Amino acid sequence: MSGPADYIFYAAAAVTVGAAILVAILPNILYAAVALLFSFAGVAGLYVLLSADFLAATQVLVYVGGILVLLLFAVFLSNRISDAKITNPTHFRLPAAAICLVLFGVLSYAAVSTPYAVKEGVYLPTTADIGELLMTRYLLPFEVASVLLLAALIGAAFLSRPDRAASVKGDMEEGKR
Amino acid sequence: MEAAALSLMNAVPLLAGVPLWAVTLLLIVAAAAVILVFALTFEGVGSLVLRKVAGDIQARIGPNRVGPNGILQFLADGVKLVLKEDIIPANADRLLFKLAPYFVFVGSFAAFVVVPFGVGLIAADLNIGIYYVMAVTSLVVIGVLLAGWASNNKWALLGGMRAAAQIVSYEIPVGMALIPAVLIAGSLSLQDIVRSQGGLLGIFGWNLFHNPFTFFSFFLYFTAAQAETNQTPFDLPEAESELVSGYNVEYSGIRFGLFFLAEFGDMFIVAALATACFLGGWNVPFFHVGTLPWIWGNLLSLGVFLAKAFTMVLIMMWVRWTLPRLRVDQLMRMSWKYLVPLTFVNLLGVSLWLLVFKGKGIPGMIASLFG
Numbered sequence: 433m434s435g436p437a438d439y440i441f442y443a444a445a446a447v448t449v450g451a452a453i454l455v456a457i458l459p460n461i462l463y464a465a466v467a468l469l470f471s472f473a474g475v476a477g478l479y480v481l482l483s484a485d486f487l488a489a490t491q492v493l494v495y496v497g498g499i500l501v502l503l504l505f506a507v508f509l510s511n512r513i514s515d516a517k518i519t520n521p522t523h524f525r526l527p528a529a530a531i532c533l534v535l536f537g538v539l540s541y542a543a544v545s546t547p548y549a550v551k552e553g554v555y556l557p558t559t560a561d562i563g564e565l566l567m568t569r570y571l572l573p574f575e576v577a578s579v580l581l582l583a584a585l586i587g588a589a590f591l592s593r594p595d596r597a598a599s600v601k602g603d604m605e606e607g608k609r
Numbered sequence: 610m611e612a613a614a615l616s617l618m619n620a621v622p623l624l625a626g627v628p629l630w631a632v633t634l635l636l637i638v639a640a641a642a643v644i645l646v647f648a649l650t651f652e653g654v655g656s657l658v659l660r661k662v663a664g665d666i667q668a669r670i671g672p673n674r675v676g677p678n679g680i681l682q683f684l685a686d687g688v689k690l691v692l693k694e695d696i697i698p699a700n701a702d703r704l705l706f707k708l709a710p711y712f713v714f715v716g717s718f719a720a721f722v723v724v725p726f727g728v729g730l731i732a733a734d735l736n737i738g739i740y741y742v743m744a745v746t747s748l749v750v751i752g753v754l755l756a757g758w759a760s761n762n763k764w765a766l767l768g769g770m771r772a773a774a775q776i777v778s779y780e781i782p783v784g785m786a787l788i789p790a791v792l793i794a795g796s797l798s799l800q801d802i803v804r805s806q807g808g809l810l811g812i813f814g815w816n817l818f819h820n821p822f823t824f825f826s827f828f829l830y831f832t833a834a835q836a837e838t839n840q841t842p843f844d845l846p847e848a849e850s851e852l853v854s855g856y857n858v859e860y861s862g863i864r865f866g867l868f869f870l871a872e873f874g875d876m877f878i879v880a881a882l883a884t885a886c887f888l889g890g891w892n893v894p895f896f897h898v899g900t901l902p903w904i905w906g907n908l909l910s911l912g913v914f915l916a917k918a919f920t921m922v923l924i925m926m927w928v929r930w931t932l933p934r935l936r937v938d939q940l941m942r943m944s945w946k947y948l949v950p951l952t953f954v955n956l957l958g959v960s961l962w963l964l965v966f967k968g969k970g971i972p973g974m975i976a977s978l979f980g
Contacts, residue, residue, distance in 0.1 A: 436630045460707065460917070462758065469751060485737050489744040497747025501773055504754045508770055557736040559797060 448474030465503055472496050486559045553576055613899050642734040644721045652873035653683040689844045698761060699861050705759035710860065710867035712752030717871035717878070719745040724877035724881045724920045725799045727829040727891050727910035728898045738799035741789060741880065743784055749871065753856050756868070760859035768855025771937065772839060778944040779837040785952035786830035789959040790816050790886035793968070799882075803890030810972050811894035817887045819970035822958035827887040831921075831954050832885070836944070838875040840925060842932035843940060880921035881914075888917050 451471035458464040470493040479488035566574045649808050657672065658678065664671025672679035697706055718862055723738045725731045735741050739970050757769015791797055793816055794805035808814050837842035856867045891898065891910035898906045935943065966974070 462755070466705065466708065466755070477919070485735065486740070489737050489740045493744040493747060497744065497777075498750065499752050501747070501754065501777055504751070504758075505770075505773060508754070508758060508766070559737060559740075575865075 437481065441478070444474050444477035444481060446474075448478065449469070461507055462504070465500060468503075469496060469500055470499070483556070484558055484561055568573070610890055618979070629643050633634060633805045643719070644732055647722055648718060648874055649870065651877055653687055653737070655876065655922065656686060657683040657871045658923070659846055659929075662923070664928045666927070667716075670738070683691045689868075690869070691863055693862040695862035696859075700761045701859065702759040702761065703935045705755050707861075707864070708755035709752045709759055710864045710871075712748050712755065714752075714867040714874075715753060716746050716748030717874035719748070720878045721874070723801050724878070725798055725890055725913050727907045729903065730911055731909050734798055734800045736796065736798045736799050736801075738812050739787055739802075739886070740797050740880070742878065743780070745778075746875070746878070756860070757856040760856070762859050762905075764854075765856050765858050768858070769940060772856055775839065775843065775940060775944075776837055777849055778941060779833045779843075781835035781842060781946070782829060782948035782952045783837050783948070784946060785956055786826045786833060787882065787886055788956055789819075789826045792959055792963055793819060793823070793970075803892060807892040807897070809895060810976060812889065813972035814892070815889040817889075820959065820962045820966075821971075821972075822962060823887070824953050826952070826955045826959065827883065829885060829955060830887070833944070833948050833952075835925060835928065836878040836940070838872070838879055840876070840929050842928070842934050844929075844934060876922055877918065877927060880918045880925065882919065883921050884914060884917040886923075890914060890917075 448471050449473060451467045451469075454467035455464045455471060459465060476488045476491040479491055481484075487582075531540060611675075661671045661684070669944045672682040675685045676761045697703055720742045723732075723735050723741055731815040753772040753776070754769050757765045757767075757772070760766070790802050794800065794802040802816075806814050806816055812818070817827050818824065857865055860868060870878040893909060895915050900906070901909065925944075969977075
């Protein structure tokens with residue numbers, strides 16, 4: 433790889449890592465959330481650079497449209513919204529650094545030692561292949577993941593359900609998610 | 610884009626010394642500029658049409674001072690928005706307050722990239738077209754939430770929360786209602802979806818008439834999309850009578866203008882997706898546009914596409930000024946208890962139909978009866 437693709441890779445990687453560092457050190461949780469948005473966008477850019485179009489769009493849809501929105505929602509719905517300025521304090525720096533180092537070692541070892549199936553040259557659509565593999569070869573992991581999500585959904589619905597005996601049944605309660 | 614850049618370099622000898630990536634970049638910028646001009650014009654004229662339609666439906670005249678019959682009103686509005694003082698409230702979070710309108714505008718504008726305006730008129734025929742639109746428009750939610758919070762105003766915050774809850778809820782029925790078109794075309798690319806509705810069946814080749822389930826799913830999509838773009842009867846995030854103006858209440862000048870433009874941009878995206886996925890897109894009935902010379906084929910298909918899309922926009926405005934607003938609980942109930950299950954049943958119906966009749970629609974079967 434050489435030429436503009438290299439520069440784009442370095443730019444996307446810099447955005448990803450720089451924004452991730454900001455997420456860790458910013459004291460204001462909303463600023464950290466916005467930095468997280470840029471980190472996600474950087475990862476999506478890396479996927480685009482690797483011609484993984486479907487993964488790039490999924491990255492944006494799931495992480496920006498789903499997880500980040502829920503994160504902001506959780507912050508807004510908490511009682512301490514008025515003092516949201518300092519909600520991201522740092523604790524346990526040394527153990528955290530140790531865990532990060534170990535994780536970094538494992539991940540970088542895995543990244544370097546994995547024999548990747550590299551396809552040189554042409555850009556091909558990946559959507560159909562991903563769909564076929566999910567429905568055939570990787571059907572079991574796919575279904576197990578969906579069962580896990582279903583369990584999480586049921587758990588969330590159970591926890592957030594108003595106490596039937598205590599609450600007055602009315603329109604507003606029914607409308608709550 | 611790179612293929613287009615190569616053909617341009619072959620056509621213009623002067624460009625031979627310029628590197629390929631530079632020409633590609635130039636083409637990308639040019640395409641973005643063309644789309645931006647189109648989007649801004651649509652949004653300007655759209656705002657005038659919206660007010661005129663509102664006037665007609667409410668039995669009053671509407672804007673009539675600037676230019677003959679008020680047709681230059683949108684220019685005056687635009688100049689006003691640009692020149693107006695940009696006020697940032699003293700207790701607002703300055704950085705996020707400034708950033709939020711850009712998220713909303715980028716999320717809305719990025720979707721224009723894959724709109725199939727004509728047989729060869731598309732900025733980028735991504736093979737994940739529809740999926741891409743669903744992905745980039747999720748930036749709008751982030752912008753709206755941040756705008757609501759950064760304004761440090763209870764109405765803005767309430768509006769932002771309502772908007773986010775609404776958009777997240779209605780994203781599911783919108784996506785599910787579009788999948789039938791994807792199933793029939795066998796592709797996520799909007800150009801492929803439009804092409805799959807061409808041929809000799811004319812308007813009966815449209816996905817709208819493919820089978821009863823697709824007919825139904827068009828209306829499901831249109832209802833859910835009306836809600837996803839925060840239009841009345843689902844305009845709770847703005848709700849002038851209760852929240853003043855919702856998440857954008859503290860904004861003025863060009864930052865308000867960006868929210869305003871994004872709203873009209875979303876309206877066009879919804880209309881364009883409905884046109885491309887269910888109403889045959891740029892296909893001219895009984896006629897292959899691709900066989901015409903490049904320029905005429907594109908002009909004709911562009912005209913057909915815009916005529917359909919603008920009709921959809923007009924219907925959205927009509928609905929907007931006709932129906933009263935829902936309550937929050939009614940809105941959520943509508944999405945989770947009715948639209949979501951209905952779109953899933955509908956998706957199952959379309960899939961079964963395609964399986965049983967081997968991908969053929971009712972008009973196709975009738976046509977094959979007569980040879």
